Amino acid sequence: MKGPPSAADWQPALSPVVVRRHDPVRGADLLVVPERVVVLTGRAGLVVGLCDATRTVRAIVDELAARFPGAPVAADVPPFLDRLRKEGWLR
Numbered sequence: 001m002k003g004p005p006s007a008a009d010w011q012p013a014l015s016p017v018v019v020r021r022h023d024p025v026r027g028a029d030l031l032v033v034p035e036r037v038v039v040l041t042g043r044a045g046l047v048v049g050l051c052d053a054t055r056t057v058r059a060i061v062d063e064l065a066a067r068f069p070g071a072p073v074a075a076d077v078p079p080f081l082d083r084l085r086k087e088g089w090l091r
Contacts, residue, residue, distance in 0.1 A: 012060075012081055012090045013053035020048060031089055038089075043068075047077055051090055057081055 014020060019032040022045070029045025031038040040048060043064075050060045057078055064073040084090040 007057050007078055007082070010057050010081075010085075011053050011055060012051040012057065012085065014048070014051060015089055015091045018089045020045070033089060044080070047080065048084070051081070 014031075017034055021030045021032055022028075023030050023039075026039065029040040029048065031040060031048070047060065047064065050063060055063070060081075061074050061077050064077060065071070081090060
């Protein structure tokens with residue numbers, strides 16, 4: 001039985017049951033999941049937006065590090081994406 005891909009080669013994407021939306025009233029990105037709405041704070045919406053099944057986690061981290069020099073993206077982004085995968089919101 002094949003398990004989830006390793007962090008090095010995982011190309012995250014939203015699960016089919018999840019929809020990403022922007023709420024102009026809140027000024028925030030949202031994940032609309034069955035029976036709930038998750039408000040993405042800070043740069044979380046930007047990070048999730050890069051999860052398009054073509055970029056690896058490493059590529060996402062590299063892109064964010066280039067956009068936000070000095071930010072701790074290498075330490076923060078992989079665990080964030082892993083939490084979303086454990087929730088079933090990323091595949």
